[in-house]
Amino acid sequence: MKIKILVLIIFYLISFFNLSHGANSEKVDQISKNLRCLICQGQSVYDSQSDFALSMKILIQNKIDEGKNDEQIYDFLKSKYGEWIVYDPEIRKNTVLLWVLPLILFVFGGILIFRKVSIK
Amino acid sequence: MLNQIGNYSLYIALLSSILIIIQSPTLLNQNNINVSGRIFSLISIQSLMIIISFIALIIAFIISDFSNEAVYTNSHTSKPLFYKITGTWGNHEGSLLLWLLVLSIFLLIFTITSKNLSNKYRILTLLFQEIIIAGFLLFILFTSNPFMSLFPIPNEGTGLNPILQDPALAIHPPILYLGYVGTSIIFSSSLAALISGSVNKTWAKHIKNWVLVSWIFLSIGILLGSIWAYYELGWGGFWFWDPVENVSLMPWFCLTALFHTILILEKREMFHSWAVILSITTFSLSMSGTFLVRSGILNSIHTFANDPSRGVFILCFLFILITLSIFIYFFYQNKIKNNFTKTYIVSKETAVLVNNLFMMFFLSVVLIGTVYPIFLEVVNNDKISVGPPFYHKLIVPFLIPFLIFMAIGPNLNWIKDKINKINLQQLLFFILSIIISFIFLKSVGISYLFSLPLFIASIFLFLITIKNFSVKKTNLSQKISHFGFSLFILSVLVNGVLAKEYSSNMKVGDERKFLNKTIKFESLKVYESKNYQSLEANFKISDKNNSINLKPEVRVYDQPQTITSEADIKSTLYSDNFLVFNILKNDGFYNVRYQIKPFMIWIWISIILISFGGILSIVKKNG
Amino acid sequence: MVKNIKLIAVVFLVIASFFILLKGLNKTNNYSPNLNSSNIDFNFKAKFLYSNEETTLYELINDKDFSLINIWASWCLPCRDEHPYLLNLNSLGKLNIIGINYKDSEVNAKKFIKELGNPYSKIVVDPSGVNSIELGAYGVPETILIHNKSKTILKKYIGPLDDEKLTELKMIIKNEN
Numbered sequence: 001m002k003i004k005i006l007v008l009i010i011f012y013l014i015s016f017f018n019l020s021h022g023a024n025s026e027k028v029d030q031i032s033k034n035l036r037c038l039i040c041q042g043q044s045v046y047d048s049q050s051d052f053a054l055s056m057k058i059l060i061q062n063k064i065d066e067g068k069n070d071e072q073i074y075d076f077l078k079s080k081y082g083e084w085i086v087y088d089p090e091i092r093k094n095t096v097l098l099w100v101l102p103l104i105l106f107v108f109g110g111i112l113i114f115r116k117v118s119i120k
Numbered sequence: 121m122l123n124q125i126g127n128y129s130l131y132i133a134l135l136s137s138i139l140i141i142i143q144s145p146t147l148l149n150q151n152n153i154n155v156s157g158r159i160f161s162l163i164s165i166q167s168l169m170i171i172i173s174f175i176a177l178i179i180a181f182i183i184s185d186f187s188n189e190a191v192y193t194n195s196h197t198s199k200p201l202f203y204k205i206t207g208t209w210g211n212h213e214g215s216l217l218l219w220l221l222v223l224s225i226f227l228l229i230f231t232i233t234s235k236n237l238s239n240k241y242r243i244l245t246l247l248f249q250e251i252i253i254a255g256f257l258l259f260i261l262f263t264s265n266p267f268m269s270l271f272p273i274p275n276e277g278t279g280l281n282p283i284l285q286d287p288a289l290a291i292h293p294p295i296l297y298l299g300y301v302g303t304s305i306i307f308s309s310s311l312a313a314l315i316s317g318s319v320n321k322t323w324a325k326h327i328k329n330w331v332l333v334s335w336i337f338l339s340i341g342i343l344l345g346s347i348w349a350y351y352e353l354g355w356g357g358f359w360f361w362d363p364v365e366n367v368s369l370m371p372w373f374c375l376t377a378l379f380h381t382i383l384i385l386e387k388r389e390m391f392h393s394w395a396v397i398l399s400i401t402t403f404s405l406s407m408s409g410t411f412l413v414r415s416g417i418l419n420s421i422h423t424f425a426n427d428p429s430r431g432v433f434i435l436c437f438l439f440i441l442i443t444l445s446i447f448i449y450f451f452y453q454n455k456i457k458n459n460f461t462k463t464y465i466v467s468k469e470t471a472v473l474v475n476n477l478f479m480m481f482f483l484s485v486v487l488i489g490t491v492y493p494i495f496l497e498v499v500n501n502d503k504i505s506v507g508p509p510f511y512h513k514l515i516v517p518f519l520i521p522f523l524i525f526m527a528i529g530p531n532l533n534w535i536k537d538k539i540n541k542i543n544l545q546q547l548l549f550f551i552l553s554i555i556i557s558f559i560f561l562k563s564v565g566i567s568y569l570f571s572l573p574l575f576i577a578s579i580f581l582f583l584i585t586i587k588n589f590s591v592k593k594t595n596l597s598q599k600i601s602h603f604g605f606s607l608f609i610l611s612v613l614v615n616g617v618l619a620k621e622y623s624s625n626m627k628v629g630d631e632r633k634f635l636n637k638t639i640k641f642e643s644l645k646v647y648e649s650k651n652y653q654s655l656e657a658n659f660k661i662s663d664k665n666n667s668i669n670l671k672p673e674v675r676v677y678d679q680p681q682t683i684t685s686e687a688d689i690k691s692t693l694y695s696d697n698f699l700v701f702n703i704l705k706n707d708g709f710y711n712v713r714y715q716i717k718p719f720m721i722w723i724w725i726s727i728i729l730i731s732f733g734g735i736l737s738i739v740k741k742n743g
Numbered sequence: 744m745v746k747n748i749k750l751i752a753v754v755f756l757v758i759a760s761f762f763i764l765l766k767g768l769n770k771t772n773n774y775s776p777n778l779n780s781s782n783i784d785f786n787f788k789a790k791f792l793y794s795n796e797e798t799t800l801y802e803l804i805n806d807k808d809f810s811l812i813n814i815w816a817s818w819c820l821p822c823r824d825e826h827p828y829l830l831n832l833n834s835l836g837k838l839n840i841i842g843i844n845y846k847d848s849e850v851n852a853k854k855f856i857k858e859l860g861n862p863y864s865k866i867v868v869d870p871s872g873v874n875s876i877e878l879g880a881y882g883v884p885e886t887i888l889i890h891n892k893s894k895t896i897l898k899k900y901i902g903p904l905d906d907e908k909l910t911e912l913k914m915i916i917k918n919e920n
Contacts, residue, residue, distance in 0.1 A: 029621070036505045039881050042362055042418075044507070047353070049685075049702055049711075051846060052882055055872025062873060080879035087507025094502050098492045102514055106481045113473045117465045417767050431768040439761045446757065450750045494767045495760075 028060050031073060034087050044087065123188055126176040126267035129169040130257060133224070136166040137254040144247040148240060159246060163231055166253070167224040174208075174221045177266050181208045186277055189268040190214060196279040198651040198678070206290035207280045212414065212430075213266035215293055219410075220256045222294075222301040227253070230305055230330075237326060244312030245305075252304055255437045263430045282652065282677040282684050288348040296341030296368060300406040302334025303371055306378070307403030310396045311448055317455040319396060324386035327399075329738055331382055334402075335375045336734040342368050343727045351687050356619075356698045356715045358723065361508045363418040366490045367409035370483055374402040377479035380472045388534065390469060392456045394476075400445045405487075407438045417494060471529030478522045485514045516570050523577035523609065527584040530602060531591070546584065553579035566617055578613055581606040597740065601733025608726035611719045623713040625704060637663045639714055652677040657701050657710070670699040696720035785894065787877050789867035792844055792852060803865050804891055807839045809916060812887040813863070814875055816845045817855035819883040825903035829862035832909070837916055839891070842866040845875055845883045888912060 029046055035056065037048040045053045063073045077085050089095045140162050147159065177190070181204050186192045194211040195204060203210075209218040227249045234242050260266070283289075306327060313323045345365065350358040359365060378398040385395050412418050415431025463469040489506045496502050528546065557575035585603040622634040626641045633639075640660040647654050655674045660667055673686040687700035698715040785801040804810045813829060815822040833840055842863035844852045849868070856866070869875050878887065881901050886908075888898040897915055900908055 034507070034509055036507065042360075043353075044360075047357070047360070050882075051872060052876075055846075055876050058871050059873045059876050080876070082503060084503040084505050087505050088509035088513075089504045089506060094496055094500055095492075095504060098488060098496075098504075098506065098510075099514070101488050102481060102484045105484045106477070106518070109477045109480055113470070113477060116473070117463055117470055411764075415768055417764065432765065435761065435764055435768070439757065442757055443754065446750070446753055450746060453746070495763050498763045498766045 027064055028057055031060050031070060032057055034074075035077065036085050036087060038081060038085060122176045122180045122185055123267040123269050126173040126180075127261075127265070129173040129176070130261055130267075133166045133169040133173075134254065134257040134261065136162045136169070137250050137257060140166075140250045141247060141254065144243050144250075147243050159243070160231060163224075163228055163246070167228045170217075170221050170224045173267070174217055177214060177217060178205060178208050181205060181214075184277065186275070187270050187273045188266075189270050190266045192270055192274055192277045194280050195277045196651065197276060199280060199285070200650055202287075203280060203285045203290070207284075209293050210280055210284045210290075213260070213264045215297075216256065216260050216264055217266050218294060219297055219301060220253065220260060222297050223249070223253050223256060223304060226301055226305055230309075234326065237322070238316060238318060240316040241309075241312050241318050241323075244315055245309045248308035248311050249304065252308070252441070255441075259430075259433050259437065263433050279651075279677070282675065282682045283352055285677075286348060286352060288344050289352075292341060292344040292348060295337055295344060299334045299336075299338030299341050300371065300409065302330055302337060303375065303403045303406045305330050306334065306399045307445070310399035311445055314396055314448060314452045314455065317452075319385075319392045319456050321386055321389060324382050324395070328379070328382050328386060331375060331379050332734050332738050335372070335379055336731050336738075338368065338372050338375060339727060339731045339734070342372060343724065343731075347724060350720075351689055352684070356621075356687075356717055358720075361489075361511045363490050364413055366486045367412050370486055370490075371402050371405040371409065373479045373483040373486070374398060374405055377476045377483075378402055380475050384469055384472050388469065389457070390463070393453065396449065396456075400442075400449065404438070404442050404445075405483075407434075407441065411435055411438055412490070418490075466532060468529070468532045468534050471525065471532050474525050475529065478518065478525070481518055482515060485511060489514075516574065519609070520570070520573050520577045523581045523606075526602065526605070527581040530598065531584075531588070549583045549587070550576075550580055553577075553583060564617060571617070575613060578606065578609045582610050595737070595740075597733040597737035599733075600736060601730050604726045604729030604731075604733060607722060607729065611722035611726055614719050615717055615723065618718040620716045621713065622715075623711065625709045626712050627708045627710070634714065635716075637661055639712070641710070641712070642669075655703075659699055659701075659712070659714075661697060661699075661714070668697060670697060672700050674701065674703060691721045693721060694718060784877055787874055789843070789869060789874050792842075792849065792866040792868050798865075798867065803841050803867070804839070804889065804894075808837060808891055809897075810839045810841060810889040810891055811912075812841050812843060812878065812889065814843045814845050814869075814878075814880055814883050814885045816847045816883045817851040818847065819845075821903040822884045823859070825884055825886075825905075826859045826862070828904040828909050830860050832912065833862035835913070835916075839864050843875060843878075844868045846870060846872050888915065 032046040032053070033044050035045040037043045037045045037050060037053045037056075039052045040048045040050050043053075045056045060073060063076065068076070074086055083089065089098065091099055140159055143159065177188075179185075180188045180191050181195055182201065184191065184195055184197045184204070190211060190213045194214075195207050199207065207214075209215045227246070230245065230249070231242070234245075309323070309327055309330070310319075313319045313327075342365075345368065346358045349360065349365075350356065353360075378395065381391050381395045381398060384390050385392060411431070411434040414434060417431060463473075489510055493504050493506055496504060553576050556579050557572055561571055561575060582603075585599065585606045588599050588602070620635065622632070622639070624632050626632065626639075628641050628644050631638055631640045638661070640662070642658045642660050644655065644657050647656060652675045654676075656671055657673070659670045659672070661670060662668075668690050670688040670690060672688040675684045675686060676682075677684070685700050685702055687698055689699075690697045695716055695718040698717055700713050702711045704711050785799065785804070787800050788797055789800075790797050811832065815825075829840060832838055840863050842865070844866055846869065852866075852868070856863075867874075875882075875885075880887075884903050886900040886904060887896055889895070890897050898912065904912075
């Protein structure tokens with residue numbers, strides 16, 4: 001009885017939905033790790049148990065069942081929620097610096113060291 | 121009453137700060153005046169006042185004095201005593217007071233331990249340190265005062281966030297702060313050394329201990345945070361590349377680079393300017409960390425309350441300190457001795473430079489990854505997320521050459537070494553690592569692009585660091601730390617490759633097969649604890665030979681009403697069994713996630729080893 | 744000379760960062776509705792709450808000048824608070840309010856409507872939450888205003904409606920006419 005009451009309280013507070021059709025696919029895990037759970041302050045969809053994340057996992061499973069590949073699923077979600085949802089920003093005009101700046105700094109630092117070092 | 125005591129002592133502390141700042145310029149011009157006079161007593165008074173205010177806050181938390189706003193919003197009478205005490209720094213106001221406390225105590229220790237150094241250098245360090253302390257005091261008193269009174273006095277508080285009620289997290293902030301604040305001493309003293317023209321061997325020797333202390337505390341602080349994240353957040357991950365985690369990692373990279381540079385400065389009188397630049401950068405990164413976490417500018421699990429006025433204050437303060445140090449650096453730069461001789465390409469000096477290059481690269485990846493989204497949004501109104509895939513893609517390819525350099529570098533001699541020495545013995549180890557990696561990866565059936573070279577490099581480093589224990593030449597603390605690091609990389613890799621996960625919806629009595637194991641949901645019971653109710657499940661994981669029981673919980677805390685899932689973890693030397701469950705909407709079913717995480721415990725042990733190397737180094741110097 | 748250029752460059756960088764961060768402080772760091780993707784998929788399929796038939800968003804929308812899609816659930820407390828606003832909007836007569844019942848049990852959802860009144864012209868159910876994600880929604884409650892002719896999203900509200908949002912909605916409807 002006590003268990004039931006507590007379980008009911010917990011329902012009331014969080015209302016989870018069941019992932020009845022075995023969403024235990026590695027593919028879903030892999031994709032959901034790269035998605036930001038938009039409503040949960042910096043967690044990935046994979047890590048979150050919020051309603052949003054749970055629905056998202058079902059959606060990903062559905063899309064996989066429909067035969068969509070990873071790229072198509074990411075694109076679909078980006079069209080709905082914007083670039084913000086993916087943790088792996090694609091290289092485009094606004095993000096070139098993000099990817100290239102660390103590399104430039106590395107090369108620059110390497111040159112500096114090389115100039116301080118004599119080979120003789 | 122406690123509020124008044126706290127407030128007044130903070131004002132007195134501020135007053136002493138101002139007095140010291142005003143007096144120090146005059147003391148600078150009078151040579152041979154012993155600092156231990158008036159200034160020393162002022163510093164002691166200041167520390168005492170801050171200690172009093174901190175104790176007042178702790179007492180307010182212990183006795184649940186709800187006339188204090190910070191206590192009211194972050195505590196509750198039903199909370200266990202331990203968490204009442206740790207709740208003192210579990211909130212924004214209290215944690216800043218802790219920052220301040222550590223700042224002033226560190227300054228006191230600095231003053232006492234630097235007696236044999238030049239007067240000018242000491243007073244200048246005090247001056248810069250007092251500027252920082254005064255800034256923090258103003259920040260606390262005017263934007264985040266922990267001693268705000270409430271009237272009428274509420275009967276009950278609103279409670280501490282349950283996920284913070286955890287032993288690892290209770291001591292995580294103080295340890296991390298010791299690391300952050302230690303960098304402030306490095307900052308002040310490097311500027312002081314720069315102005316007084318004493319960036320030299322003696323300074324390096326003196327500051328090395330502070331670098332080590334900060335580095336050790338920072339390492340352990342990061343470790344604790346990561347252990348906490350492992351069993352409390354998420355599903356068995358221990359590092360999420362969350363902005364707030366990144367913020368603690370950045371000064372760590374910088375400190376690691378600085379420590380290696382300081383060693384060269386001490387032994388060979390080289391890289392003076394670089395050491396100063398690193399010292400300034402390290403502290404700026406620690407402060408930026410505070411800014412990023414406290415201002416709410418970041419989107420993270422750990423973000424504290426969002427109050428723009430606080431953000432503006434820290435930002436301005438940070439900006440003033442950085443600009444000040446940049447100008448000081450450029451004006452006094454030529455005071456640095458410039459007896460620079462080119463280093464030979466195969467030498468310990470070059471190896472340290474290469475280490476620094478990699479550290480700076482890793483730092484820049486983390487820094488750019490963390491702040492780029494903020495900048496992009498402001499400049500272009502474009503919102504992006506930078507997460508684990510980004511960091512992995514940029515860091516992993518560079519990790520491979522880094523590990524190989526790390527294996528070779530420490531065995532080189534000072535000044536000049538022969539190239540052919542590298543090729544002999546090490547080649548053998550290298551071939552051995554190729555064979556081991558190949559066999560290992562083949563047997564587990566993994567074929568990612570970077571896996572093989574990454575495994576080769578890390579096994580190579582692992583073998584070399586073990587072999588180095590037999591060499592007399594280098595010191596023991598370095599061997600331990602480097603060995604710890606190689607162990608760390610190897611455990612993370614093996615853990616990543618071999619981790620197995622299973623998730624399913626189960627009812628009480630259900631049994632599932634996973635690999636060669638059976639997972640049985642045996643029972644479920646409710647128990648009540650002081651400030652929460654718990655639903656405790658009992659799972660039996662068994663294979664042919666033995667079985668273990670795991671008892672994860674779902675807790676419902678009353679104040680504030682929150683639900684947490686507590687994973688149950690059984691650790692052995694070989695692997696961790698990690699099980700967590702959640703309640704589903706349809707009656708009777710629970711979502712169960714079970715993970716086998718090989719060599720998990722070695723990740724923690726290796727970080728402890730890395731830090732232990734540092735501790736040993738301090739003990740040996742002073743013993 | 745070189746030294747001065749370096750100094751100026753570094754100081755410039757610091758000042759630029761300062762102003763960017765200062766500006767960044769005033770931005771919200773939480774999710775904000777993104778209107779860049781203002782075209783929605785009108786082919787989404789869902790079942791009605793009161794019958795077992797399947798329908799598409801396309802069929803639901805062909806009615807008045809505007810449609811208001813409201814995502815709600817009986818277990819969501821803020822939904823209770825916003826319900827009077829929906830009834831108020833419905834009384835204007837200009838809106839076709841479509842309810843999407845999010846992750847709810849049929850019994851509770853019907854009870855909720857019986858208790859608080861029905862502002863919706865149609866209610867469809869979304870037991871898995873997938874439809875809501877296809878609409879680009881974040882959770883409950885959420886409200887989307889659609890211009891029927893152009894089939895575009897005019898406004899999106901995350902969280903419950905309140906007085907301010909109600910006035911704004913009425914303004915938009917007036918101006919677009």
